[in-house]
Every structure is written in structure tokens, then in C-alpha cells.
Amino acid sequence: MMDGWPSIPYMQWRETCTALHLWCQIIGKYRLAHTPWVNHSWHATLYVTPRGLTTGPVPDRVLITVSFDFCDHTLVVEAEGGARAIVPLQPMTIAEFFSWAKESIQAVGGRPTINGVPNEVADPIPFAEDHTKRPYDADAVRRFHQSLVCVSRVFNQFRTAFLGKVSPVHLFWGSFDLAVTRFSGRKAPLHPGGVPNLPDSVAREAYSHEVSSAGFWPGGLGAEDAMFYSYAYPAPAAFSQQKVDPAEAWFDEKLGEFLLPYEAVRQSNDPERVLLLFLESTYRAAADTGSWPRRELECRPGAPRIPRPV
Template structure:
């Protein structure tokens, strides 16, 4: 991978627009797919040219939605051979995209009423009325996609030795992150009344991912999140690798900035080491009962 990267301020206008475009597709999966634990049914999947919903149940025929960031268009296809495209270009507002997206679903024979409120966004946005976000920088999109490819490979290498239940790397449209998870097989009751939190945090797990940053945390970064949460590292700070990785008690997460990862001779190795060391730290503080599903590399 070319050693270039974007932090959130470098492409904020485009990042926000794409974030909201992809939320529209994610919301279709929320409405049409059978609910799965940890919101597995709403994931988007990485392909060489972009992101896809995968197969979605339709009214008369299943369909998929593919964001092609090489040809810069959104492709709708169904099981009857119908296809509808939406060009992606600078100046296309979220409101216009939302209208065209719904028209495409109607043409496929699967109109889908959606909640228009943006999820986990830093300001209140109604997707059907949003004219503010309309920036599409093709160069920035490609750099972001390259970061996702790099993150996907690192996460795949980290996951390789696990025999137990895992979620392979996929895109979560709420926070715009690409993440994976390994689970310990124990259900955990979450006291929160928040529907999203309760669905996401109902089982002991260790999540790893890549996040492009946002208005409050502008650095693109890799993260690792144990659940149940850990409050501090106690006497285990030396386990966390590489040396620029940190633990943020307020977030209860481990972080390694993308920029810092590329400061090492082997960035990929640094990221995999980061994921592994976070898991090892978790096992010292909050050991899982059964680690037989973890092979030694």
C-alpha cells in the first residue's frame, strides 16, 4: 500500500457525504434483513472496487446495492436481472441521493420505507432533506478505500488463528468503521436502555477495527475494544505494542493512529502486533474461561 493516509480534517466534506450515502444502504438492510446478534445483519462488505450490501431479501426477488468507487456509481441489481445505476459525482446532495436511491428500489420492485434520521452522526440530519453534504472528491475516496484494504488485511492476519465464533472484517455504517470481532461464548447483560448498544454488546468479545476519525477525534486510527470494558491496564502497560499504541481510559479502548502505524518499518506487522497485544492485555486483566479456540502462530 502506498504510504499515504487521510485524517478526518483532510477530507471532512467528502467523508461526511459518503458516510450519509452509505447509511441509506445500511438502513435498507435494517428494514429487510432478519436481525442477527451484534447487528451482523446490517454490515456492508468490502470488495476491490468498493462496498456492497450483499444479498437483501426483496418483495419478489432478492437484490444488492454496490457502491463502486472506481467507476463512481451505485449499482442496484436483483435476481430477475434488473439493474439501475446512480452516478456518484461532486455536487450530488444527500437529499438528491436519497430520492434517487428510493426510486431505484421502486424500479427493482422492492420499495422500502426508511427512517430518515442519520445514525451516530455529529449533527442532526434528515437524509431526505440534507442539502448541506454534497462533496465527492474522487482522490480522497480512493485513499480512504486503500486504507480499508490495508486494515482488512491486518485484521484478517490477526483473526487467522481463531477457531471460535468471529465476525470477519466488515463495514459498520453507523460509525463508518471497518471492524472484526472474536467472542468468548458468554452472554453479557447490558443495563443500557439504548437499542443499538444492547444489540451490539450482548456477548463477551474483543473487537478490532479501523476508523477514519470524526469531528471530535480527527486522527484516523486502529482501535481495539474489549467487552466487558476494562477501566485501566493496571500493571500490564508493557504488554501493549507497538510503543506508540495507547489506552484511553475515557474511551475504554486501545488506539494506534494510522499515521503512527506508517512510521514503523513494517506498518502491517505493527498493526497486527497492536491487535494481538490488546488481546493479551485483556487476558491478563479479565481472563476468558476458554482459550482453547485460539491457536498459537
């Protein structure tokens, strides 16, 4: 058992993180291929579990769940009726993982329909053609998973203080970030698209309505260490000039987002409180500069066994 917020310096496990990102894309694409479309691509994401990450139930010919177990370091494929297949997580090529994942899904009665090209990465190599041996640092993956557990707990608490439309806390495998998103309820202007290796139609559907979105990256893709972010779409003119908490947070002009280093949260005396300060203050920056109807959308944070007043 691991307590607290672990250290996850990106450069020390960058190659393993890259491999894990591509593995998650493969499994996420399986869910995407068989699940009816849900608003903002929420049908395609992965979810944090006590042992790793999961697709949740996928409606294939039979109901199938595909899960990363970062405690035993296995990929577990399970189907209704009890069929089960396991793939060890270890150093391997992306092509090998792609092949074993498809074989395992087929072995339990599923159809391994998986688009073969990575999304949202520069110069993507088709999975079946990626024969570079990738490392697997099991301890780093275990620590990353524990960080996801800690972050998802805070994100889920933050989610409860909103009566308007709000997303689940889920991991987007394209950009490899854990995210939670609040909506003003108003339509947004057409998104310009242009996300690397992502159809414009997908980006435009994802950003069809005004959002304040926050999330967590392990590093890479513009954030060279583990980082929290928060942005608004469309971004109000004064959004970037707003003062947010804690003091270690800043607005990154290149990314167009407020950022807060994971290490600043981890090393604080109260990581949960510091992260909530960031989530709440950046949301207020978006809502206030965007003239959201805050009184209609907000409520006190949820608590177990206490119904909301009506």
C-alpha cells in the first residue's frame, strides 16, 4: 500500500510513460469502436480504479471490460459469462502489445476493432509498425497510478459543487490527461480544429458548448513535468489576467492555460486543499470573465448521505 502523493518526475520515466500512453490509446480505441457516441467523446475515455485504469463495460458482441492492473502489472480482459484473458505488462514493442491486446479481446468473444494509428501525437507511427522496444518501469507506473488516485479524489470532490452540466472525472487517452469539465450551458463558437491527428469534427463536437476545464498531465505534450492545467473555451478576453491560487500557479501564454506544477501540490502541507484552491480559483476566473450564471450553476460541495436542499 502506498500513502500520500508520490514523486513522479517525468524525465525519469518518460519512455515508459510514452509506451503507456500508446497502450492506453489502443485500449481506448477499442472502447471507442464499440460504444455509441456520447456528448464530447465521453464514451471513449478511461477511468481510474483502485488497481489502475479501465474502459468500463464495452458493448461488443458480449459485454467486455478491459483494465490495466498496475498492482499486478497485467492487462485484464473480461467478458460476461466469466471468460478472462491476461497480458503481462513488461518491456515490449507497441506492435507486440497491439497484437496481444487484439488476441485477448478475441479470446473472450469480442471483436478487436481498433483504429491502427495514434491520435494527438506528432509523427504517429501505426501501432502494428512500431517495432521499437519500449521499457516498462513498474515502480514508476505504480507511483503514477497512485498520483491518479490522489488527483481523481480531489477532482471528484470539486465536481460535486456544481449543479450545471459537468463531465465525469476521466482520462482522455489522446492527450493522456485526467480531466473534469464544467459547462455554462451556452453554445460555443465553432472550434477551429487543427488538433494534431484528430478529426476536426471530433474537436468541434467536443467544444460545442462553453467550458471551464481542468486536468492533470504526467508530463510531455507541452508540459515537461507533471502539471495541473485549467482553461476556458472560448477564452474570455480578460481570462489570462485573472489572479488565481496558489501562488505557484501562472498563465502560460503558449498553451493558453493556467498551470500548476504537481510538485508544488505534492510538497505542500495540504495537497488536497492546494489543488482545490487551483480548481476553484481558475473556474471562477473563467466563469466571472465569461459572465456565467454562477448562482444558478453552483452549490455547496456534496457530502455522503446528505441530499441537496431544494
